[in-house]
Amino acid sequence: MNYILKDENAIYYECGYSCDNALFIKLGSEAFFLTDGRYMIDANEQVQNATVIIERDLYAKANELLKQSTIKKLIYDPKEWTIFFFEKLTFGLKIKLKAKPDFSHKKRIIKSSEEIKILTVATQLGANAFDIFAERITEEGFGSSEYTLTYMAKTALSNYGEYELSFDPIVAVNANAAKPHALPTENLLDKGDLLLVDAGLKYKRYCSDRTRTVFANSNFSFDTKQKFKRKKIQKAYDTVLKAHDNAIAKARSGMKAKKIDALTRDIITKAGFGEYYVHSTGHGVGLDIHEMPYISSKSDTIIEDGMVYTIEPGIYIPNEFGIRIEDMVAMVNGRAMVL
Numbered sequence: 001m002n003y004i005l006k007d008e009n010a011i012y013y014e015c016g017y018s019c020d021n022a023l024f025i026k027l028g029s030e031a032f033f034l035t036d037g038r039y040m041i042d043a044n045e046q047v048q049n050a051t052v053i054i055e056r057d058l059y060a061k062a063n064e065l066l067k068q069s070t071i072k073k074l075i076y077d078p079k080e081w082t083i084f085f086f087e088k089l090t091f092g093l094k095i096k097l098k099a100k101p102d103f104s105h106k107k108r109i110i111k112s113s114e115e116i117k118i119l120t121v122a123t124q125l126g127a128n129a130f131d132i133f134a135e136r137i138t139e140e141g142f143g144s145s146e147y148t149l150t151y152m153a154k155t156a157l158s159n160y161g162e163y164e165l166s167f168d169p170i171v172a173v174n175a176n177a178a179k180p181h182a183l184p185t186e187n188l189l190d191k192g193d194l195l196l197v198d199a200g201l202k203y204k205r206y207c208s209d210r211t212r213t214v215f216a217n218s219n220f221s222f223d224t225k226q227k228f229k230r231k232k233i234q235k236a237y238d239t240v241l242k243a244h245d246n247a248i249a250k251a252r253s254g255m256k257a258k259k260i261d262a263l264t265r266d267i268i269t270k271a272g273f274g275e276y277y278v279h280s281t282g283h284g285v286g287l288d289i290h291e292m293p294y295i296s297s298k299s300d301t302i303i304e305d306g307m308v309y310t311i312e313p314g315i316y317i318p319n320e321f322g323i324r325i326e327d328m329v330a331m332v333n334g335r336a337m338v339l
Contacts, residue, residue, distance in 0.1 A: 003072035003075035009287035012106035017046035126208035166200030166207035177322035245248035257299035282310035
């Protein structure tokens, strides 16, 4: 198979190293990693099973390699390319270019046992960071804005720079939590508020992803057992938790992804909150925070052992509150194992 990759994580998956200016070309049994002189030392030390080529103009060099080759077809992922760089790469080429969207994601959909071990460590480190964040809020977080709380979350997750973050944390109080991808505001956290936190960190480049919604009071924790003062919030919370637990308990290898989505959606709909469940049940996680499989009501993907994805049902009532509970699972021996 002949293909070219531009995405950092796609390249890393192939050869164990990537950077922000690189190309990876696979031509039959030969592989080439192209980058510039800034990354020469790291590339020569870390790239596996590929010839390292140092050039200032990667695209001109890639064009030259392809013209010198005898291949007739080259696969690429159109999602990775801008028109400018694609035209530069393909100038004068007579090779047939075949677009395969999500080419690398499809290769990575089944995780190896080693990848699952790494993802397990990532999720455990993330869970530990949630505990540290809860302690810091209890000690100094009440009265702070969502901006300040977000900064506190970043320091807890990264352990002051030791780990990269999977994404910018979502830290939302009360009505702001009704926005699934809420941005921080000047809202202050008071005791007795609803607090939603969605965050993750990277371990050996692999992501974690976790969401908890809590009744923030003295000595609170990010445990899934929560008691709220408002009956409406408690009902919504219990419904989301039931949907979350049901999907994890009943997910099986061999099911279609949309069946797993139904394991959460049916419960939320029957409880009268269906219109407030505005996203899919989950998504794959790996080197990217969003990968295949996608656990949605429209997905016919067959779930298989080795797939890793989130279960994250939610209820979002505008101008009132939002609730989401999320864990990552791996399909092992036909069942969903919480990482």
